[in-house]
Amino acid sequence: MDVKSLIAKRVAMELKDGDVVNLGIGLPTLVSNFLPEGVNITLQGENGMLGLGPVKAPGDEDYEVTNAGGFPIESLPGSCYFDSATSFAIIRGGHVDVTVLGALQVDAKGNIASWMVPGKKVPGMGGAMDLVVGAKKVIVAMEHTVKGEPKILEECTYPLTAVGVVKQIITEMGVMDITGEGIVLREIAAGCTVESVQSATGAKLIIPKNLKVMQVD
């Protein structure tokens, strides 16, 4: 299994039957491919939809039903549509159970930087700031490092998306919870050692006695 699918599969195991979930563009979108049996979730799209289905095959040009990336999608039975103000009442109002998104940096205080790299072209934050502030649980799903450099730090250096909102980080190296004491390594991927995870991480990891091996079967 490739790294992105592995991360997505482990994230999927965090979701509970009945959850309302918003998945960010890219790796997080893969999560819906790996839902455990018996877990049915409702996907929310910030452009105004609950009940997102798969992206349609190329050639189907119905731009009146799209995902937040602007791609035409199927709507699942029970889906519904609403305007952008209602969509963000759902998001900001705490009616989304889990949001899964990628990040440029995450730090030991749960701060996240995900929308701009200084000196590079700025795409804008879109709905990311609202999602991480409003969702009940924020999971960052990303590769552990970028070009060998840590993305998990004591303190973010890029402009923040929000302060103190990230609860969990899932990478190809493990599962980490952000607590009041710092980042706790809950699970470690097979083939990694505590030392190898720590050396790929820019923040001090707390290693609990009951550290588990990350299961992705």
Place this chain on the structure above:
Amino acid sequence: MNKLTTAEEAVKKVRDGDVLLVGGFLKGGSPETIIKALLETSSAKNLTVVSNDTGTTETNMIKVMQQGRVVKVLATYIGGNPVTGQMLIDDPESVILYPQGTLAEKIRCGGAGIAGFYTPVGVGTVVEKGKEKRVFEGREYLLETGLRGNVAFIKATIADKAGNCYMRGTSKNFNAIMARAADYVIAEARKIVEVGELDPELVTLPGIFVDALVQSEDVL
């Protein structure tokens, strides 16, 4: 009152210096027929465009911007329009980025007679710069103000000649809220029907918010 007109006639209402509220989410529900009329038949300049994203390289807003007629943009995501991206690089004051829910709520408030609101989104980020911060029940919030435009461009799936609009699927996006927050509202509809032919239960936007109705080139 007959609201039916042409896009060319309707965009004559756009004046130099106007604030335009432009509906749509990337290509979804983008009022391309009206924007095209602005591009080809209007000379209004020094415009401020309020839009979720200012479209993509395939939509018409980028062409209006290439004519140098847009001096300011308020948006949430501009990754699809490289001209807006360049504006931001050339003059950081010319492109104001808002969290998407904040922009949507600013417009909703503008249309609903609400002066402002406190939101937790943006606290501790560059978004809080220059804004009043206030604590409610131990949590910090930013004051954001309502936003209105001179003219709104919106798109509907079906409209009756009284301006009642049905917006299908995710095309409601910013269309349904912007129409409530502008002095003059131009709606294009993919299909236009007689008064009485649109089921009142399906009206997304009451017709009183619409001033001019034009047939969309994107015919249903």
